[in-house]
Amino acid sequence: MRAALLIASNGMREEFDLCVQAGVRPLPVGASGFMAAELWKEVNGDMPKYFPGASTSFQSDFQKLGDSSTGPDELLQISLRW
Secondary structure: OOOOOOOOOHHHHHHHHHHHHOOOOOOOOHHHOHHHHHHHHHHHHOHHHHOOOOOHHHHHHHHHHOOOOOOHHHHHHHHHHO
């Protein structure tokens, strides 16, 4: 039996970069894992670049988007809120 090989989605990365270049603020749901988690870490690590002047409330919600224990209903509500 072979072990599964996971490859990060280059397409998601490309779309993320295109959005940033177009001035769209990305909202990756890191809790979903894989490439989204990598993008979430990138945005979280440089919040002023992606979300200048982000409120404390936004930052709190953004942390939940990266937490795998956040349930799908709450992830959806947070995503719709911002």
